[in-house]
Amino acid sequence: MIKKLSKLVKSFTLSELRTGLKITAKELVNKKITVQFPEERTPISPRFRGLHALRRYPNGEERCIACKLCEAVCPANAITIESEMRDDGTRRTTMYDIDLFKCIFCGFCEEACPVDAIVETQIFDYAFESRQGSIMTKKRLLEVGSENTQVINQTKFEDAKYK
């Protein structure tokens, strides 16, 4: 009986409408949270797993040593590596392909890498312009790596203490 009565009062005094409008009114004067992507971007966690990159050492030497652990651990079989002995006797890849259509961005490759060569960057806004585009070749991966060296180093440094 009392429940029915209070419901009746609420509906006649437009109490719920007022509650809603109160929020609207508040947000009307509050600072906007909409981000004008791509001009503006939200902050991203250092652990974000986006587009892959292959890193180099500060002296320019590529880090990857073709151990193929990433290829072995990849649950989606997205990575294909071919290796050989480079002229200086070191073990290097001749091919390092990641098929982004297959990749599920689990980050296992990064976890498995003993030399921190393959990493996932914070880049997530990319598009392919051809059918071959989904294949990240060694050349493209290294390019992504060198273009974003600073960001990668920074995020890896930030995350390092949790590993």
Place this chain on the structure above:
Amino acid sequence: MIEIEINGNVVKAKAGEMLIQVTDREGISVPRFCYHKKLSVVASCRMCLVDVEGAPKPQPACSTPVNEGMKVHTQNDKAKASQKAVMEFLLINHPLDCPICDQGGECELQDVAVEYGSDISRFSESKRIVPDGDIGALIQADMTRCIHCTRCVRFGLEIAGMMEMGGTGRGEHLKIEPFLKEGIQSELSGNMIDVCPVGALTSKPFRYELRSWQMHSMPNIARHDLVGSNLFVQTYKGKVKRVVSADNDLINETWISDRDRFSYEGLTHKNRLLEPQIKVQGQWQQVSWKVALDYAVKGLNSHVLKHQKVNQLGGLASSTATMEEFYLLKKILTEVGCDNIDHRLNVKNLDNVITLDSNIKLGALEKIDYALIVGANIRLEQPMINHRLRKATKKGADIDELNVMAFDFNHPLDTKNITAPNKIAPTLAGVLKSIMISNTQELPDYLLAVEVGEVANNIAAKLLNSRSSVIILGEHIINNEDASTIANLITQIAQNTNSKTLNLSITANTMSANWVGFVPQNSGMNVNTMLASDMRGFILLDIYPQYDFHDLETAVKAFTKDDTFVISLNSFKDDIVAGYSNVILPIASVYETSGTQLNINNDMQSYTAAVKAPDEVKPAWKVLKVMADLLALPSFHYADSAQVLAEIFHQPQTKHTHDENVNLTSKHHGISIIWQNSPYSIDAVLRHSNALQKTKIGQMNSAYMNQASAETLGLSADDKYLGVPVVITNTVADDCVFINANQAVNTQGQT
């Protein structure tokens, strides 16, 4: 049989057996590094420590004999703690370079470390680093990774018979390395890669290519010698990437020769023949299979079949073909009515051929107490058979040789009888005479005039005194003027002394060729007669004349005649083949075709293709089948090579009858030449495998002769004889030039 208790379970064991043999048989895992089932026990790694009740300290399972009522714990706290402690010590110096180590993924140390290793190292001092030298073309050494198990050292000492690897230095400075700067040269060296539990010794041609988990492993059979070693062909994306041995105690135990292990490299050589070709007006054209086969069949019809000249057609095959290929080629030829079939390309005089049975099993070879080797450099020519002989010598067997040159054996020889080629038959006749006199048998006429020398008496006495002996006849006798006499003498000696015989004068798959009767049928011509007569057509299966024929010029002349139509089935490009052929059909090489190998013990081993042949290349049995269909021959309805084999089984087996005449009257003088393709040049795949060619055995290219022969021939040490560099050495018998060549010849076999 006794009973012991392992981890609370009662198991049966043989008294005196080592504990680890029992646990291995029962499937109980005990970690180990230095123990290997085919090598001696040194108990140096201490990884297999187990807890034996009653013993104050943990005992190494590999060197603890079992006793009745023994109680063993392999997994209790005491055992585990000692295993972990050993593991920690082993990991002190082992580098953490698994990511760049080729052994990664198939490493015994890695596997054991997962279970027994600690995740944190307590060792903060500096690790040992060992500088590496180049130890040869086949094995890559990375001795920083070595854990001093000494399996490779024991392998060299006990199996290969050359202690090439050894430990130098003591304690922290102990290094396992080859003693000689030339590195590892054994013909079985590749097995060190298999026995090495870590990545210290890995395969050089395979270096950094693939991980073990990426490859498919297919069982297959080695085709380069008379043993038919069992092996695994490991493939990746349709290419053979590595070959490793498979266990088969009856055939190759657990070892394979380097020849079998590294020949796969030839398959991807740039010289592979990849497309069918036809020669039109002197110009080669690459065409489709259909065009090529039509052209071949049309050529056969127009040159041979249409004019009723079937007797002017010939079929020749090299000894590397499979049993099915021999059979199909023979069947095609016999069905068109042609009897001219042969595979004995390197025999000069086919009226004087070796016919000798092999009647001893490989396993029984280990148990002989006397062996006589006649005309064979058995260590290099048949490494796996030599290995069995070596095992016999370790049990005390005496081995004598009757060779034209003193070869390097890896086991002791009782007497080295270096005999001129024309003295071998008289010496063996002397042996037979001596035996018959001892047995008080009546001498046949031909032995009456034979002189019995000291050598012959010696051999005869040893044969008579031995419980089980074997006489081995090798390849160097094939072109001996007394070849058939020698074989017949050996047969008789064996009969009179209850010896066994082993015919190693053949090689590869010749046993199969004999099984299907790939020899002239009825009144057909043999290869030499064919080459000398007016032929109109040839079908040649995997033949490279400069290596396969004893007389290149005659062969090429016969093939190049204007109106002779030659169909060549080859796996590799070859200028000489291209020079005389009208059609060249690319056929699959080893591991690319299914087939059957018959080994010296008559073990018939069939294998399937491990990889598909590249490009347009087809297995030869298919090519022959389709050719037969195009020739409109009936009864060639095979869906696979197994059906061909099934049909072979239903054929009456060809019985070889041969005369047993002994003719000791032949008097030949002058210098005999024994031409042997060097061990890594005996077939086309081997000749194209780079790593093998870089080894010392692959580089063998010398014409050995003694000073007297050199003077007779007017040669000095800087000269070449038949294109091969001369080596003057007094280890060669008189009147003999022994040539081991890895090159093609122009005037092979001519004096």
